[in-house]
Amino acid sequence: MTEKEWLEYLKKYLVENSLLLRSKSEDCAVIRLSKNKYLLFTTDALVEKIHFQFSYTSFFDLGVKLATSNLSDIAAMGGDPKWALLTLGSPNPIDSSWIDPFMEGLIFTLKKFGALLVGGDTVKSPFFFLNLALIGEAKNPILRKGAKPGEYIFVSRPLGESSAFLRLIKNRSLKEIPESVKLAHLRPEPEIILGKELSEKGLATSMIDISDGLLLDLWRICEENETGAEIWEEKIPVGNFATLEEALSGGEDYALLFTVKKENLNTLERVAKKLKKTFFKIGKIIKEKKLYLVKKNIKIEIKPEGYNHFKAS
C-alpha cells in the first residue's frame, strides 16, 4: 500500500457528518462548533532516521521542526493554532542536556504563533519518535476545495532549499552549507500569519501547504476540484541554492500554495505589501484534468509524482 492508497483506505473509516466538514482530504480535520467557529485538528510525527538524523539535527532544530510541521497544517487552512499535546518516545533516560534544547525549540515555535503546550505523554521506545497533536481555531477555514479554472496559482516563498539541504549534506559538513539552506531544512517557518490574513480577507479560493513538493501538492488541489493546472517554468521561485527539480518536487518547504480570482489580484498585492512579502504567481487552474509545465511557448504534460518522472519521459 502506498501512502496514497493508505489515505484512500483510511477514508472508509473516516466519518463525515454535519459537524465534520470535509475531514477526509484536508490538512486538518475540520469540526464545526458553531456558525462561525471551527476547530482544526491535526497531528504529525517525526521518527529518528526516517525524518531526521541526529548527525545534522540539533534537539532545538527538532523541536522547531515538530512544531512547524503541525503549525503548517493549521496555516494551510487559515487557522489560529491554539493547543498542543506532545508525545515523546525516547530510548534514553530523559536528561536536561537534550530535553531542554528540544523543549525550547518546540515551545519557542509554538508560542511565536500563539499556541500553547497543554500536556504530554512520554514513553520508552527503542529509538526517538515525536508526535504532536495540535488544535487550532478558524472562523472561516480555507479548504482545498474551491479553486476554479481561470484562477491564478500563487506560492508564498521560494521553494527547494529544504530539499537542497539533503543533497548538500551528503558530501559537505554542516558548516559548509549556506545559512539559508540550513534554515530552510532545520528551522522551517510555518505561514500562520499569511494563512490568517488570506482567510480574513477571503482572498484564497483554495489552499494547501507544500510539504510533499509543489507538483504533488498542487495536484491534490486539482484532484479535489476536478481540474488541472499549468505552471510557468520561468515564474517558479527556485531557492538560491536549489535546483528547479528540487523546487518542483523537493518537499518540506512549508510554503503556502493558494488560488486567487483575477478580480482579487489587486487586493492580494495590498496584502503582500502589508505583510512585506512577495507572492509568486506561478500558473493557473485549467479545466483539463492534467498538469502542464509551460516553458517559453512549449507546454509539456508532467506527472504530479515529480519532476524526475518528467525528465525520464
Add this chain to the structure above:
Amino acid sequence: MTEKEWLEYLKKYLVENSLLLRSKSEDCAVIRLSKNKYLLFTTDALVEKIHFQFSYTSFFDLGVKLATSNLSDIAAMGGDPKWALLTLGSPNPIDSSWIDPFMEGLIFTLKKFGALLVGGDTVKSPFFFLNLALIGEAKNPILRKGAKPGEYIFVSRPLGESSAFLRLIKNRSLKEIPESVKLAHLRPEPEIILGKELSEKGLATSMIDISDGLLLDLWRICEENETGAEIWEEKIPVGNFATLEEALSGGEDYALLFTVKKENLNTLERVAKKLKKTFFKIGKIIKEKKLYLVKKNIKIEIKPEGYNHFKAS
C-alpha cells in the same frame, strides 16, 4: 529522570491561564470554551515490545487497547469522547491483513463510546508505534482536585486481572489463560458511561482512572488535595485470578477511582442500580498526608510506589 520527574519538568513549560483549567496535573488538558463547555484533550501512545508483544496481542486487540487508553482519560474527567486522530508508525508496508483488524478494533471501540476517527498520519518506523490524540467535551469536568478528608474512596470494578495476565502469559499459552484475564488485559473497557453519570449527578468530588495501579493513582489524588488515605484490605476488589499485590499495584485496570461525600452515598447506590454496576467502597480520605493499608485492626503505612515496597519493608 523518572517519569514523575519528567512530568514535574514538563510543568514548567505548560501554561495555565483562564482558558486552561488545571492542565498540569489532570488526565486531560482542560480547555474552557464557554461557561458550561470544556474541551478535554489527551494523547496516549503504544510502542511494540514496550507496551505490547505481538506474540499475544492481535491487531484487533491493539486497536481496542489504543482506543481504551485514551478514552479512559476522558472517562476520568466525566467527559464525552468526540474526535480522534491516529498516528501509525510501521516497519511493514501497510497491508489489509493487519490494518483491517487493527482499524476494526480501534473504530469499534471509539464508536461504542460515541467518538469518531477524523484523520490520521502514517509514518515509516523501524518498529510499530501507535499514537492517538483524542478530543472530548464536558459540561462539568471532574478533576483530581476536590477530595476532602472524611470522604469515601470508591473503585468501579475488580482490579488486578490485567496485571495477572502478564504474570500468567510467561509460562502459559494464550489458550490456557482464563477468558476474564485475557479480556482485562487485551480488550479493556473504558468507564465512559459511569464517568458521565457521575459528572451529571455531581457525585464525585475527585476522580482518576487507574492506569498505573490503585496505590499510585490514589496517591495522585492525595497529593493533588494535600491529603492522605486509608484503604481497607478486605474491601479491595481483587479480580478472580489476580493477587492482592496485582490489585494494589498492577496497573492498566482502567477502572475509575473516585471520592464521594457521605451524604451522597444513597444517590450513588441508585446510580449503581441504574447502571447495573457494583461500586467498591475501599477506604477514605484522611487529613494526614500518608497512605495506610488497614488489615483487620492493624494499620500499616504503605508507599504509593506499590505493594512490593510495602512487602519489602
